[in-house]
Amino acid sequence: MINQLNPSQKEAAIYLDGPCLVLAGAGSGKTRVITQKIAYLINQCGYEARSIVALTFTNKAAKEMVERVSQIVDKRLSKGLTVCTFHALGVRFLRQEAKHLGLKEHFSILDATDAGQIIQEMVGTTDKIRIRIIQQQISLWKNNLLEPDDIQPATPDEKEAQRIYRNYEATLKAYQSVDFDDLIRLPVLLMRHNEEVCDRWQKRIKYLLVDEYQDTNICQYEWVKLLTAWHRRFTAVGDDDQAIYAWRGATIENLAKLTQDYTDLKIIKLEQNYRSVDTVLNAANQVIANNPNLFKKTLWSTLGKGEPIQVISMENEEAEAETVGMRISAAHFNKKAQWKDFAVLYRGNHQARIIEKAFRQLRIPYTISGGQSFFDKAEIRDILAYLRLIANNQDDPAFIRAVTTPKRGVGQTTLQHLGEFAVSKQCALFEAIFHENVDTVIQERQLKPLRLFADFIQDIQKRAHQAVEIQNPTVLLDELMTYIRYEDFLYEHHDDRSAQNRWQNVLDLNEWLKRKAEEDDMRLIDLVQHIALITMLERNEQEQEQDAVTLSTLHASKGLEFPYVHMVGVEEGLLPHMGKEDEYGDPNKDNEELYIQRIQEERRLMYVGITRAQYELTLTWCKKRKRNREELNREPSRFIAEMGLEDKQQRLSDPFKGMSAKERLAQLKQMIQKP
Numbered sequence: 001m002i003n004q005l006n007p008s009q010k011e012a013a014i015y016l017d018g019p020c021l022v023l024a025g026a027g028s029g030k031t032r033v034i035t036q037k038i039a040y041l042i043n044q045c046g047y048e049a050r051s052i053v054a055l056t057f058t059n060k061a062a063k064e065m066v067e068r069v070s071q072i073v074d075k076r077l078s079k080g081l082t083v084c085t086f087h088a089l090g091v092r093f094l095r096q097e098a099k100h101l102g103l104k105e106h107f108s109i110l111d112a113t114d115a116g117q118i119i120q121e122m123v124g125t126t127d128k129i130r131i132r133i134i135q136q137q138i139s140l141w142k143n144n145l146l147e148p149d150d151i152q153p154a155t156p157d158e159k160e161a162q163r164i165y166r167n168y169e170a171t172l173k174a175y176q177s178v179d180f181d182d183l184i185r186l187p188v189l190l191m192r193h194n195e196e197v198c199d200r201w202q203k204r205i206k207y208l209l210v211d212e213y214q215d216t217n218i219c220q221y222e223w224v225k226l227l228t229a230w231h232r233r234f235t236a237v238g239d240d241d242q243a244i245y246a247w248r249g250a251t252i253e254n255l256a257k258l259t260q261d262y263t264d265l266k267i268i269k270l271e272q273n274y275r276s277v278d279t280v281l282n283a284a285n286q287v288i289a290n291n292p293n294l295f296k297k298t299l300w301s302t303l304g305k306g307e308p309i310q311v312i313s314m315e316n317e318e319a320e321a322e323t324v325g326m327r328i329s330a331a332h333f334n335k336k337a338q339w340k341d342f343a344v345l346y347r348g349n350h351q352a353r354i355i356e357k358a359f360r361q362l363r364i365p366y367t368i369s370g371g372q373s374f375f376d377k378a379e380i381r382d383i384l385a386y387l388r389l390i391a392n393n394q395d396d397p398a399f400i401r402a403v404t405t406p407k408r409g410v411g412q413t414t415l416q417h418l419g420e421f422a423v424s425k426q427c428a429l430f431e432a433i434f435h436e437n438v439d440t441v442i443q444e445r446q447l448k449p450l451r452l453f454a455d456f457i458q459d460i461q462k463r464a465h466q467a468v469e470i471q472n473p474t475v476l477l478d479e480l481m482t483y484i485r486y487e488d489f490l491y492e493h494h495d496d497r498s499a500q501n502r503w504q505n506v507l508d509l510n511e512w513l514k515r516k517a518e519e520d521d522m523r524l525i526d527l528v529q530h531i532a533l534i535t536m537l538e539r540n541e542q543e544q545e546q547d548a549v550t551l552s553t554l555h556a557s558k559g560l561e562f563p564y565v566h567m568v569g570v571e572e573g574l575l576p577h578m579g580k581e582d583e584y585g586d587p588n589k590d591n592e593e594l595y596i597q598r599i600q601e602e603r604r605l606m607y608v609g610i611t612r613a614q615y616e617l618t619l620t621w622c623k624k625r626k627r628n629r630e631e632l633n634r635e636p637s638r639f640i641a642e643m644g645l646e647d648k649q650q651r652l653s654d655p656f657k658g659m660s661a662k663e664r665l666a667q668l669k670q671m672i673q674k675p
């Protein structure tokens with residue numbers, strides 16, 4: 001099995017004498033080293049699967065890794081192996097150690113939207129940008145392991161953010177909730193302060209592996225360090241050229257820091273690429289040569305020269321979406337390729353909508369990855385609010401959403417009184433309903449619907465904790481749906497079509513939950529936290545494997561590979577991305593250093609995109625693009641020039657230019673018939 005590796009990969013896979021870092025370019029088999037090493041540890045070295053932990057950044061990557069491992073390790077032997085995201089391990093850790101942190105086992109996990117709402121209430125503004133800035137600041141502090149007291153605010157804005165940080169923490173505590181950053185930060189804090197916990201975890205994990213190491217932030221770095229401090233057995237793999245999460249606090253310096261923290265660190269470099277043809281690799285090499293990096297690496301492969309990269313200029317984004325769709329359609333038939341061999345990559349989520357529209361018209365099956373689609377939908381959030389409340393009565397935001405959606409005769413004034421009463425008694429809203437003196441502030445008539453609601457939740461809650469054999473989660477879910485009469489609610493508030501769509505989404509969620517419960521033998525109570533995690537980076541896990549084109553942000557495409565890749569919107573302003581305010585000109589003149597860093601990060605993102613392609617890569621850009629109601633003139637991205645695609649033959653203009661929809665379809669038919 002180890003024979004499926006080249007000598008350097010093999011060296012990395014069997015090295016067990018101490019910490020090991022594999023530093024190598026895209027497609028050089030870093031992830032393969034991790035999966036093979038897991039197999040080696042189990043099959044050859046007698047490690048128990050449950051003592052091995054492999055960490056990745058996305059659920060999708062984790063899933064893929066589990067699949068790869070299952071192909072090379074006997075199912076019986078791999079039982080108990082942990083392959084998951086940092087955040088998922090965080091949940092597991094916190095669940096187990098909750099009592100040491102004053103949390104109950106079934107605490108709530110708030111996503112960015114929930115957290116934003118809490119902050120919004122504290123700041124008392126609806127200014128979305130301001131809220132986001134504060135939220136990002138708090139997140140950055142958390143990821144840098146800074147507590148409110150550690151911060152020395154330099155500006156009035158920072159001072160304000162510090163104040164909010166403090167209140168925000170108190171509020172989370174009151175709601176028995178944690179946010180995403182806490183999932184890693186709290187384990188670090190606890191391990192630092194609690195020797196017994198620290199010791200237990202250090203001994204439990206006998207080997208740790210980390211993929212995409214370049215994207216760890218300080219907090220994650222610290223956690224890895226703590227977890228491995230005792231036996232010092234871990235392997236990290238990464239590529240400094242693919243670091244694309246600086247904006248979330250990840251720091252490439254972590255790679256350099258490793259060499260200082262572990263003087264015996266074994267560093268292994270890989271050069272050969274097994275993914276892409278020469279044209280793709282040359283383009284990638286040329287673009288990234290414009291960035292400084294830790295060590296110079298030039299990717300090469302033996303897969304052949306490949307087709308030239310095509311750069312197509314389009315009139316506008318509609319033509320772009322349609323042309324990409326048509327080209328994929330034509331290639332699908334001509335090359336007899338499967339739909340899932342194609343990917344369309346873009347810089348921002350907002351670009352997906354227009355491509356989706358074109359694909360629907362052309363009847364091209366697709367899945368969206370990295371979008372905020374499913375779990376951000378109002379109807380899904382409504383249902384999840386119920387589940388969250390069932391798991392955790394202290395989750396006040398979930399309580400308010402659930403008790404008012406659908407309306408069940410609980411008015412705003414009643415809620416306000418209940419809120420004031422809960423504050424005075426220092427309890428959660430849900431608990432306040434059962435407080436003996438609550439009738440001093442709320443009349444019996446108003447209390448009745450509240451009590452009915454609370455009784456129902458408590459009943460479900462009790463049963464949600466029972467073992468699956470005794471209480472099937474499917475039955476509970478059905479009961480919940482019947483009780484809240486959500487379908488009626490949708491039809492009362494939306495036109496028929498929209499209501500139908502929304503109800504279908506709820507049914508999909510329901511189906512997915514049931515499937516998950518069955519597959520992994522989860523109780524309802526376990527499912528709730530599982531869902532919260534999925535909302536983290538990419539939210540398409542509810543979709544099953546299917547033959548469909550992948551639409552993905554560049555960020556979410558990390559680690560994946562596709563035979564045919566289209567990158568759209570490769571134009572100045574979009575890739576490299578510039579914020580609203582700096583679209584024309586450069587407001588960062590004053591801060592050139594920052595500007596350069598940002599362009600470098602965008603360049604790494606471009607590099608990630610290019611290196612996803614195995615055989616063919618097409619780049620498109622639009623001469624005009626709509627922004628709000630304006631139509632802006634655009635220029636091709638500087639990265640296109642950097643790729644050295646000066647050869648005229650490689651530059652095409654929109655092949656469907658000036659054609660009507662009918663003519664375009666006719667053209668497509670021709671393309672399909674005549675390759």
Ligand code: ATP
Nearest residue numbers: 004005006025026027028029030031032274275559
């Ligand atoms: P990225 O930086 O994009 O995450 P990576 O370094 O993790 O890439 P892998 O995904 O592990 O690279 O490997 C890229 C492709 O090359 C995969 O399809 C993998 O199966 C294949 N591959 C890796 N090593 C070998 C090898 N020694 N022999 C044959 N194929 C290999």
Ligand code: MG
Nearest residue numbers: 030031211559
């Ligand atoms: Mg990889």
